Amino acid sequence: MALEPVDRVRLTSLAGDFATCTERSRGPVRRRGNMFETRRRTAPLGAHGLSVLVEVTRGRETTTALFDCGLRDDVLRDNVRYLGAPLDKTQAIFLSHGHPDHYGGLSAALSLVGRRDGRKIPIVLHEAAFRERCWTWKDLRGGRYRLPRAVVRSPRASVAIQSGPAVFLSGMAMFLTDIPRRTRYELRRPGGQVLYRDGRRWRNDTTPDDGALVMHVRGRGLVILTGCGHAGLINTVREAVAQTGVSSVLSLVGGFHLCHAPARRIAATIRDLKAFAPRWVIPSHCSGLEFEAALRNAFPRGFALDSVGTEYTWDAPS
Numbered sequence: 001m002a003l004e005p006v007d008r009v010r011l012t013s014l015a016g017d018f019a020t021c022t023e024r025s026r027g028p029v030r031r032r033g034n035m036f037e038t039r040r041r042t043a044p045l046g047a048h049g050l051s052v053l054v055e056v057t058r059g060r061e062t063t064t065a066l067f068d069c070g071l072r073d074d075v076l077r078d079n080v081r082y083l084g085a086p087l088d089k090t091q092a093i094f095l096s097h098g099h100p101d102h103y104g105g106l107s108a109a110l111s112l113v114g115r116r117d118g119r120k121i122p123i124v125l126h127e128a129a130f131r132e133r134c135w136t137w138k139d140l141r142g143g144r145y146r147l148p149r150a151v152v153r154s155p156r157a158s159v160a161i162q163s164g165p166a167v168f169l170s171g172m173a174m175f176l177t178d179i180p181r182r183t184r185y186e187l188r189r190p191g192g193q194v195l196y197r198d199g200r201r202w203r204n205d206t207t208p209d210d211g212a213l214v215m216h217v218r219g220r221g222l223v224i225l226t227g228c229g230h231a232g233l234i235n236t237v238r239e240a241v242a243q244t245g246v247s248s249v250l251s252l253v254g255g256f257h258l259c260h261a262p263a264r265r266i267a268a269t270i271r272d273l274k275a276f277a278p279r280w281v282i283p284s285h286c287s288g289l290e291f292e293a294a295l296r297n298a299f300p301r302g303f304a305l306d307s308v309g310t311e312y313t314w315d316a317p318s
């Protein structure tokens with residue numbers, strides 16, 4: 001299974017927890033936030049979750065995909081309009097896992113990606129994304145949720161169930177699911193746990209559907225995009241390297257789900273991440289303030305905090 005190197009990867013943050021950012025643009029990071037845009041009547045909306053527009057270019061061909069849809073239809077719709085993001089050319093929607101902060105805006109996404117040629121757009125996801133789930137946090141059991149099959153049965157969409165790694169977008173992107181859980185300290189999810197319904201019983205949920213999208217910028221290395229990173233950040237990077245055969249990591253972007261993680265786990269993750277020497281680390285969403293601070297200390301030249309509207313572009317050397 002070969003992942004084709006590409007000439008450019010561009011990611012645009014369409015939905016996330018931070019809708020404004022005081023950081024400046026630098027290198028591959030172009031901020032398009034709303035700090036001083038007083039002449040516009042609207043501003044990007046922030047909401048828990050993640051949605052990223054992915055554009056990959058090889059030669060003269062650019063292919064576009066959507067990775068996750070954020071928590072709410074209105075957030076995705078408004079932000080796409082505000083940013084003028086080109087969703088109409090989207091070839092596929094990848095759902096990183098069946099949590100509502102990633103599938104909640106799926107109806108809006110399907111209306112925004114409406115294809116002029118009448119072909120259905122594939123929604124790529126793991127079967128476990130359809131599990132009925134609920135949060136559990138100490139003695140509190142949170143609300144139940146489930147990705148409605150009716151949404152993915154839209155006349156605009158086809159469902160592509162994926163387990164294990166596979167390449168998409170003419171070989172230019174690899175979607176990883178069923179990521180092996182080999183790192184000891186990543187076996188347990190930090191903070192609140194999730195249960196899923198198995199018949200009449202509720203079982204501990206390891207989120208086997210947790211997925212990541214991987215691209216290879218020719219001559220520079222891998223761009224690894226995670227949704228929540230429930231498989232574990234180190235597990236995910238190891239799997240990306242193992243499946244692609246590319247050992248250099250150019251950038252890690254996405255939710256790293258280390259909110260509420262103990263200090264020793266954060267330290268172990270930073271230690272193991274350094275072995276891969278990523279040039280850019282861009283946490284979003286559920287990464288957690290403590291882990292973001294640790295990343296900034298460990299990778300001061302390559303740290304950027306994700307915010308809605310920010311565009312990240314990596315080009316192959318000319």
Ligand SMILES: [Fe+2]
Nearest residue numbers: 101228255286
């Ligand atoms: Fe999430």
Ligand SMILES: [Fe+2]
Nearest residue numbers: 097099228230
């Ligand atoms: Fe999640």
